[in-house]
Amino acid sequence: MSEQLFTALEGGSITTPKGFTSGGLHCGLKKTDRNDLAAILCEVPATAAAVYTTNVFQAAPLKVTRESLADGTLQAIVVNSGNANACTGGQGEADAYEMRAAAARALGVKEQDVAVASTGVIGELLKMECVRGGIAALPEKLDGGSAGAEEFCQAILTTDLVKKESCVEVLVGGVTVTIAGAAKGSGMIHPNMATMLGFMTTDAAIAGEDLLRLLRTATNTTFNMITVDGDTSTNDMLVTMASGLAGNEPLTRLHPDWDAFAAAFTHVCRVLAKAIARDGEGATKLIEVQISGAVHDEAAAAIAKTVVGSSLVKSAIFGADANWGRVIAAVGRAGVPVSPENVNIALGDIAVLKGSRPVAFDEEKALHYLQKSDTVLITVALSDGDGQATAWGCDLTYDYVRINAAYRT
Amino acid sequence: MSEQLFTALEGGSITTPKGFTSGGLHCGLKKTDRNDLAAILCEVPATAAAVYTTNVFQAAPLKVTRESLADGTLQAIVVNSGNANACTGGQGEADAYEMRAAAARALGVKEQDVAVASTGVIGELLKMECVRGGIAALPEKLDGGSAGAEEFCQAILTTDLVKKESCVEVLVGGVTVTIAGAAKGSGMIHPNMATMLGFMTTDAAIAGEDLLRLLRTATNTTFNMITVDGDTSTNDMLVTMASGLAGNEPLTRLHPDWDAFAAAFTHVCRVLAKAIARDGEGATKLIEVQISGAVHDEAAAAIAKTVVGSSLVKSAIFGADANWGRVIAAVGRAGVPVSPENVNIALGDIAVLKGSRPVAFDEEKALHYLQKSDTVLITVALSDGDGQATAWGCDLTYDYVRINAAYRT
Numbered sequence: 001m002s003e004q005l006f007t008a009l010e011g012g013s014i015t016t017p018k019g020f021t022s023g024g025l026h027c028g029l030k031k032t033d034r035n036d037l038a039a040i041l042c043e044v045p046a047t048a049a050a051v052y053t054t055n056v057f058q059a060a061p062l063k064v065t066r067e068s069l070a071d072g073t074l075q076a077i078v079v080n081s082g083n084a085n086a087c088t089g090g091q092g093e094a095d096a097y098e099m100r101a102a103a104a105r106a107l108g109v110k111e112q113d114v115a116v117a118s119t120g121v122i123g124e125l126l127k128m129e130c131v132r133g134g135i136a137a138l139p140e141k142l143d144g145g146s147a148g149a150e151e152f153c154q155a156i157l158t159t160d161l162v163k164k165e166s167c168v169e170v171l172v173g174g175v176t177v178t179i180a181g182a183a184k185g186s187g188m189i190h191p192n193m194a195t196m197l198g199f200m201t202t203d204a205a206i207a208g209e210d211l212l213r214l215l216r217t218a219t220n221t222t223f224n225m226i227t228v229d230g231d232t233s234t235n236d237m238l239v240t241m242a243s244g245l246a247g248n249e250p251l252t253r254l255h256p257d258w259d260a261f262a263a264a265f266t267h268v269c270r271v272l273a274k275a276i277a278r279d280g281e282g283a284t285k286l287i288e289v290q291i292s293g294a295v296h297d298e299a300a301a302a303i304a305k306t307v308v309g310s311s312l313v314k315s316a317i318f319g320a321d322a323n324w325g326r327v328i329a330a331v332g333r334a335g336v337p338v339s340p341e342n343v344n345i346a347l348g349d350i351a352v353l354k355g356s357r358p359v360a361f362d363e364e365k366a367l368h369y370l371q372k373s374d375t376v377l378i379t380v381a382l383s384d385g386d387g388q389a390t391a392w393g394c395d396l397t398y399d400y401v402r403i404n405a406a407y408r409t
Numbered sequence: 410m411s412e413q414l415f416t417a418l419e420g421g422s423i424t425t426p427k428g429f430t431s432g433g434l435h436c437g438l439k440k441t442d443r444n445d446l447a448a449i450l451c452e453v454p455a456t457a458a459a460v461y462t463t464n465v466f467q468a469a470p471l472k473v474t475r476e477s478l479a480d481g482t483l484q485a486i487v488v489n490s491g492n493a494n495a496c497t498g499g500q501g502e503a504d505a506y507e508m509r510a511a512a513a514r515a516l517g518v519k520e521q522d523v524a525v526a527s528t529g530v531i532g533e534l535l536k537m538e539c540v541r542g543g544i545a546a547l548p549e550k551l552d553g554g555s556a557g558a559e560e561f562c563q564a565i566l567t568t569d570l571v572k573k574e575s576c577v578e579v580l581v582g583g584v585t586v587t588i589a590g591a592a593k594g595s596g597m598i599h600p601n602m603a604t605m606l607g608f609m610t611t612d613a614a615i616a617g618e619d620l621l622r623l624l625r626t627a628t629n630t631t632f633n634m635i636t637v638d639g640d641t642s643t644n645d646m647l648v649t650m651a652s653g654l655a656g657n658e659p660l661t662r663l664h665p666d667w668d669a670f671a672a673a674f675t676h677v678c679r680v681l682a683k684a685i686a687r688d689g690e691g692a693t694k695l696i697e698v699q700i701s702g703a704v705h706d707e708a709a710a711a712i713a714k715t716v717v718g719s720s721l722v723k724s725a726i727f728g729a730d731a732n733w734g735r736v737i738a739a740v741g742r743a744g745v746p747v748s749p750e751n752v753n754i755a756l757g758d759i760a761v762l763k764g765s766r767p768v769a770f771d772e773e774k775a776l777h778y779l780q781k782s783d784t785v786l787i788t789v790a791l792s793d794g795d796g797q798a799t800a801w802g803c804d805l806t807y808d809y810v811r812i813n814a815a816y817r818t
Contacts, residue, residue, distance in 0.1 A: 056741035057749050087737055089766045122734025123767045311720070312813055319814025325531025328496055332465035340466050356466075357498045358532045398807045404721055405728025 005170065006264035009178070012167025013149030017178040018203035019043040019243030023141030023148040024155030027134025029082030029120070029127060035155035036082045037134040040199060041075065041107050041142055046241035047205075048074035049212035050115070051219050053236035059086030060096040061116040062237060068100065068115050072208035074241050075113035077199060078103035078135065081158050081184070083126050084235045085118040095126045102135040107142075115239050117197050119158055119184065149182070156184040156197055159403055160279050166271035170264035172248040172257045177204040179261075181268045183238075185276035196223065196276055198238035200268060203246035204261065210252050214262055215240055222269035225301065225391040226277040227309040277392040278374075282399030286375040286392060287317055294387030299336035304391035306334035307378060314396035320370035322363065324352040331380055344381040348373065414579065415673035418587070421576025422558030426587040427612035428452040428652030432550030432557040433564030436543025438491030438529070438536060444564035445491045446543040449608060450484065450516050450551055455650035456614075457483035458621035459524070460628050462645035468495030469505040470525040471646060477509065477524050481617035483650050484522035486608060487512035487547075489540065490567050490593070492529040493644045504535045511544040516551075524648050526606050528567055528593065558591070565593040565606055568812055569688050575680035579673035581657040581666045586613040588670075590677045592647075594685035605632065605685055607647035609677060612655035613670065619661050623671055624649055631678035634710065634800040635686040636718040686801040687783075691808030695784040695801060696726055703796030708745035713800035715743035716787060723805035729779035731772065733761040740789055753790040757782065 015022050024038030050069055052062050068074060078099055085092050096116050104111040118126075142148055153163035167180040181200040200215075219238060244250075251261055278286040289308045294300035307313055310330040316323040324345050331338060345353035348369045350361050370376060376395075424431050433447030459478055461471050477483060487508055494501050505525050513520040527535075551557055562572035576589040590609040609624075628647060653659075660670055687695040698717045703709035716722055719739040725732040733754050740747060754762035757778045759770050779785060785804075 054742070055738060056747045057737055084734075087734060087762070087765060087767065122738065123762070311809075315810050315813030318810065321814065323531075325493075325496060328466055329464060329531065333463070338465045353496070353532070356496060358496065396810055396813075398810050400720075401724050401727065401805055401807050401810060404724030404805075405730065 005260040006267060007169045009167040009169055011146065012178070012180055013146055013165055014040060014152065014180045014182045014199060014201045015144045015146070015149045016167050016180050017201045017243060018245035020201045021142040021144045021148055022152040023138060023143060024151035025134060025137060025141050028130035029080055034157070035151060037080050037131065037138065038152040038155035039079070039103060039107065039138050039142065040077045040152065040201065040241070041109070042241055042243050044243055044245070045073045045075045045113055046243045047208045047211055048072060048239065048241045049208065049215045050237055050239040051215055057087060059084055059118060059235045060088060060092040061085055061118045062235065063093060064096040064100050065115040065117065065237060065239070068112055071112070073113055074115050074239070075109040076103060076107050077115040077117065077239055079117040079156055079197060080126070080131060081119050081156055083118060083120040083124055084122050085126050086122045086235055088123065088125055091125055095128055098128065099131055099135070102132060106135050106139050117237055117239070119156065119197055119235050153182050156182065158184065159281050160184050162279055164272050164275035164279065166268040168264045168267055170260050172204060172251060172255070172261055175246055175248040177246045177248050177261065178202060179204070179264050179268050181272050183272040183276055185279050196236050198223065198272060200238070200240035202240070202242045203244065204242050204251055205244035205246065205248050206242050206251040211240065211242055214265055218266040218269040222266065222273040225305065225389065226273045227305060227391070227393045274392050277394050280394035281403045282397040282401070283394030284397055285317060285373065285395045287314070287394060288375055288377050289391045290377065290379045290388070291382070292388040293382035293384055295337055295385040296387040297389055298387070300387035300389035301391070302336050303331055303334040303338070303380065304389045306330045307380065308391040308393035311396055314393065317370065317376050318395035318397050320367055322347055322352060322361070322366035322370060327378060327380065328353065337384065338382055339384050342383040346379045348377050414669040415676060416578045418576040418578055420555065421587070421589055422555055422574055423449060423561065423589045423591045423608060423610045424553045424555070424558045425576050425589050426610045426652060427654035429610045430551040430553045430557055431561040432547060432552060433560035434543060434546060434550050437539035438489055443566070444560060446489050446540065446547065447561040447564035448488070448512060448516065448547050448551065449486045449561065449610065449650070450518070451650055451652050453652055453654070454482045454484045454522055455652045456617045456620055457481060457648065457650045458617065458624045459646055459648040460624055466496060468493055468527060468644045469497060469501040470494055470527045471644065472502060473505040473509050474524040474526065474646060474648070477521055480521070482522055483524050483648070484518040485512060485516050486524040486526065486648055487544065488526040488565055488606060489535070490528050490565055492527060492533055492535050493531050494527040494535050495531045495644055497532065497534055500534055504537055507537065508540055508544070511541060515544050515548050526646055526648070528565065528606055528644050562591050565591065567593065568690055569593050571688055573681050573684035573688065575677040577673045577676055579669050581613065581660060581664070581670055584655055584657040586655045586657050586670065587611060588613070588673050588677050590681050592681040592685055594688050605645050607632065607681055609647070609649035611649070611651045612653065613651050613660055614653035614655065614657050615651045615660040620649065620651055623674055627671070627675040627678040631675065631682040634714065634798065635682045636714060636800070636802045683801050686803050689803035690812045691806040691810070692803030693806055694726060694782065694804045696723070696803060697784055697786050698800045699786065699788045700791070701797045702791035702793055704746055704794040705796040706798055707796070709796035709798035710800070711745050712740055712743040712747070712789065713798045715739050716789065717800040717802035720805055723802065726779065726785050727804035727806050729776055731756055731761060731770070731775035731779060736787060736789065737762065746793065747791055748793050751792040755788045757786050
């Protein structure tokens with residue numbers, strides 16, 4: 001984890017890196033009075049990169065954001081919740097372009113430097129009169145302190161219960177560089193970009209291609225290793241902006257402090273990803289699945305995601321039932337080679353299977369562990385190679401069903 | 410469907426085809442007094458075939474059954490519920506062999522002609538004293554009428570609510586041939602053999618290799634197209650026995666009535682598969698997803714299974730919420746090529762998306778359809794080719810979570 005290479009900043013936010021302001025407000029897209037429109041603004045055009053959902057149906061904002069990011073530069077991000085502007089055809093595209101133009105005008109930046117993100121219900125047109133009014137009112141809401149970041153974080157939530165933030169400092173050539181992020185879940189969460197929006201800011205000076213490569217690498221072991229329900233949304237994106245205002249020597253992969261920066265950046269991604277999993281719809285617990293001894297890392301990742309995504313495993317954890325049979329059944333259907341003769345499974349530090357044979361464990365202790373732990377750790381040690389991976393998810397609860405049985409109505 | 414090629418026999422059962430008796434009893438594996446041990450016996454060695462789970466971890470009974478089936482002949486099947494005899498190591502294997510030997514002795518057939526099947530909790534050793542006593546008492550329970558079939562069907566259930574049976578008649582060269590089946594679900598149900606046990610009997614004379622090929626083909630469009638929760642068990646198998654006592658000319662794929670026989674056989678599989686999906690853990694509805702216009706049938710199958718397996722789609726159907734956005738999101742993440750510009754979706758006969766654009770539909774009518782229908786039909790028409798497929802599943806409910814949060818305890 002290399003925690004020592006960087007320092008977590010309690011109370012830090014997306015406006016802690018130099019050059020960023022943010023804010024949010026309620027414009028009328030959500031039925032309640034919660035915030036539903038927000039922006040991040042950088043003082044200067046920032047080096048930027050993004051990754052997007054792999055869903056075939058991509059929402060209109062993704063098209064617009066890809067276009068803005070074609071030159072690797074962004075100066076602002078405008079985002080709404082309450083409506084995903086997905087499957088909305090030509091009008092939806094026009095609306096996304098209008099959001100971009102309006103935000104550019106209001107914030108005093110170039111249209112081509114504005115990213116647009118949306119999350120919420122699919123298939124309904126945006127109420128543009130709300131969006132227009134909201135964007136016009138946004139500039140006065142922006143600030144560089146924690147209040148603006150708080151309003152931003154609240155505005156991007158849908159069924160999320162808590163805001164998700166992370167902020168770290170790392171030394172680059174003796175200069176302090178700050179990296180921060182904010183994200184939202186919490187349904188339709190699955191590997192390869194789920195219904196999540198993530199926004200990262202840093203004041204590092206960094207080459208654009210290295211930022212993009214780092215974003216992709218970090219995403220693979222963090223955001224792409226979480227699942228709430230196996231569904232992948234039409235709207236996911238993770239956008240990062242680097243203002244360069246920290247004054248560090250420009251970072252490339254050849255810089256001696258690259259590894260520290262990469263570790264810090266990945267840490268922020270991991271904190272946000274785990275927070276999304278923990279706040280999955282209806283969740284009462286975070287589930288962390290660690291696989292070792294797989295034929296290779298990709299196989300370990302496939303197994304980890306299959307276990308953490310199993311409805312049966314998730315239900316059993318909700319019920320504090322040490323039903324490791326469901327874990328091994330999931331390992332066995334992950335679609336990768338596994339030698340069935342020598343599998344070891346533990347729940348926390350309680351061994352339940354050794355050499356593929358049940359261990360007579362203390363059921364009371366297991367019940368206590370599963371009931372009292374906010375994070376349930378499932379470790380599976382195979383004997384097929386050196387492959388390892390960690391995935392995160394949450395339990396499956398009555399509330400997941402309740403939330404999703406009547407999301408639209 | 411070619412329904413006219415054969416006749417469904419109301420009240421028919423696995424003992425209706427000539428030569429079969431069956432029965433069941435409670436031997437003590439289940440905590441309640443429900444049946445948990447059963448057998449099917451054929452008067453003569455029957456031509457037999459089976460398909461098995463694709464899970465890497467295969468339970469001990471599967472090893473034994475594969476061995477018995479190596480010569481393509483079976484005369485009896487012994488099955489228990491309440492304990493899967495999976496992940497039970499050498500002792501579990503010895504127990505499965507002992508079950509086979511005891512059943513052969515009790516029923517007066519060769520050991521090599523007995524299949525063994527188990528379903529229930531994983532990782533616990535079978536209480537062999539119960540199994541031994543039960544098997545000794547089985548012969549007097551067997552009969553060729555509906556009572557024996559009823560006891561058999563009850564004995565194979567675990568969390569299933571209702572027994573699953575189907576029986577049809579078809580003419581082969583002017584001679585009436587009967588085909589019947591019984592099956593159990595109802596959790597860990599997923600394509601490619603889930604926690605399901607299926608048993609089919611027929612009095613047809615049929616070549617063994619053709620029976621196996623037909624079983625595989627029929628399974629692909631029926632049992633392998635259902636999902637309850639995406640989990641695949643360690644114990645699934647579908648076994649079929651053909652007594653040959655109908656007196657028909659032996660069936661091969663070249664026989665003029667092969668198509669009628671295959672349609673009848675597939676019908677039995679489809680009825681059982683749909684019954685398993687409808688009786689999925691906690692289900693209140695059957696969901697049928699029909700895909701057309703995909704690039705090929707395999708792509709259509711992948712899309713159909715992704716839609717019917719989506720927790721979000723399943724929760725929305727439970728809530729009678731016409732949230733087609735979740736359908737299109739599932740279509741888009743199925744991992745196969747789809748042109749996003751021209752997708753049509755209907756719920757029953759209510760069009761909700763045409764040409765990838767939302768249709769202003771009657772919400773009241775949609776609510777009524779979703780609330781009142783025991784089977785909810787979701788049709789998705791693509792414009793990419795001629796590929797089509799149908800998949801079945803069920804809604805995701807509070808009861809699914811309740812059942813699986815405390816299955817073991």
